[in-house]
Amino acid sequence: GQQVMQIPQYQHVQEGEDFTTYCNSSTTLSNIQWYKQRPGGHPVFLIQLVKSGEVKKQKRLTFQFGEAKKNSSLHITATQTTDVGTYFCANQAGTALIFGKGTTLSVSS
Amino acid sequence: EPEVTQTPSHQVTQMGQEVILRCVPISNHLYFYWYRQILGQKVEFLVSFYNNEISEKSEIFDDQFSVERPDGSNFTLKIRSTKLEDSAMYFCASSGILETAGYEDEQFFGPGTRLTVL
Numbered sequence: 001g002q003q004v005m006q007i008p009q010y011q012h013v014q015e016g017e018d019f020t021t022y023c024n025s026s027t028t029l030s031n032i033q034w035y036k037q038r039p040g041g042h043p044v045f046l047i048q049l050v051k052s053g054e055v056k057k058q059k060r061l062t063f064q065f066g067e068a069k070k071n072s073s074l075h076i077t078a079t080q081t082t083d084v085g086t087y088f089c090a091n092q093a094g095t096a097l098i099f100g101k102g103t104t105l106s107v108s109s
Numbered sequence: 110e111p112e113v114t115q116t117p118s119h120q121v122t123q124m125g126q127e128v129i130l131r132c133v134p135i136s137n138h139l140y141f142y143w144y145r146q147i148l149g150q151k152v153e154f155l156v157s158f159y160n161n162e163i164s165e166k167s168e169i170f171d172d173q174f175s176v177e178r179p180d181g182s183n184f185t186l187k188i189r190s191t192k193l194e195d196s197a198m199y200f201c202a203s204s205g206i207l208e209t210a211g212y213e214d215e216q217f218f219g220p221g222t223r224l225t226v227l
Contacts, residue, residue, distance in 0.1 A: 033215065035152075042200055043152060045215035088152065092213060095140065095157035095164045102151055 004029070004091050006100030013107055019076040021103035023089035031092050032065055032072040037102070038085040046074075046087075079107050111135045113219035115201050121225045122191055130186045130222045132201030141184045142202040142216060143176065145169070152200065158184065191226045198223050 005024045013019050023032060031050045035043040047056055049065035049072060056063045062075045076083055086102040114133045122128050134141050143155040157164040158176055175187045184203075188195055202216040 031213070037152075042218040042220050044218070048215060090152075095142075095159070096154040096167065097142075097144075097152075097216060098154060099152040 004032075004089055004098060004100040006089055006103055008103055009101065010104050011106070013079050013105070015081060015107050015109045016078050019079050019083070019105055021074050021087050021089075021105075023072045023074075023100055025070050025091065028069045029072075029091050030069075033090045033092065033097065034063060034072075034074055035088045035090060035099075036085050037088065041085070043088060043099075076105075079105070081107050081109055083107055111217075113201055113203055113217050115199075115219040115222050117222060118220065119223045119225070121227065124193060124226055125190050128188050128191055128224065130188075130199050130201075130224070132184045132186070132219055133182050134184055134201065134203030135217055136182070137206050138203035138217070140164075140203060140205040141176075141178070142204075143186045144200045144202060144218075145197040146200065146221075147197045155186075188224075191224075193226050196224055196226045 007022050011019055031048055033048045034046040036046055037043045047063050052069050053067045054065040060077045064073045072089055074087055084105055084107050086104045088099045088102040090097040090099045113135055116131045120128055141158040144152050145155055146152045154167050155170045156166040156176055173189045177185050198221045200221045201219045204214045204216040
């Protein structure tokens with residue numbers, strides 16, 4: 001399946017600061033899904049992006065899909081301690097979800 | 110809200126033993142999946158299952174692995190002869206209420222079974 005590279009691997013921020021994680025592929029992606037995994041928890045679906053250049057917002061979270069459909073980003077504005085966890089992008093390859101390695105976000109108050 | 114359930118939450122076994130991990134997908138979902146996550150690493154696809162047969166499987170899903178839907182609610186993953194490297198969190202997921210491309214919908218993950226092979 002198509003591999004997706006995700007950076008950074010870790011990010012620590014002060015509460016109130018912004019956070020961005022990036023997902024990149026060398027090939028065109030059919031779609032990108034974003035999941036959040038809290039420490040000790042399971043992946044929870046956040047959003048799916050399908051269209052070139054698509055931008056979707058969920059409260060403080062902004063998701064973008066690149067024009068060439070080779071990259072995507074998740075931006076969190078004014079992080080809160082409840083945002084801690086690992087954020088994964090995943091590409092649908094057939095029936096399989098191929099996950100990136102994730103970005104682990106820690107937030108100090 | 111409907112959810113995927115998994116049992117047991119933690120399974121400890123000796124190398125070479127068989128284990129069966131159980132899952133109850135969301136009742137009206139048509140696609141079922143198993144993923145694994147080695148501690149601190151990414152989530153890896155193992156297998157997808159639809160209409161009582163395997164749709165896709167990864168390189169990880171070798172002859173030691175099998176899946177079954179023994180009745181209308183359960184979905185199981187069997188590892189015939191466990192190895193140390195099988196130690197991981199195993200997640201079951203389900204998706205899709207539509208016959209066509211229901212696998213493209215969001216996947217709902219269960220809480221996982223932590224498998225420890227000694």
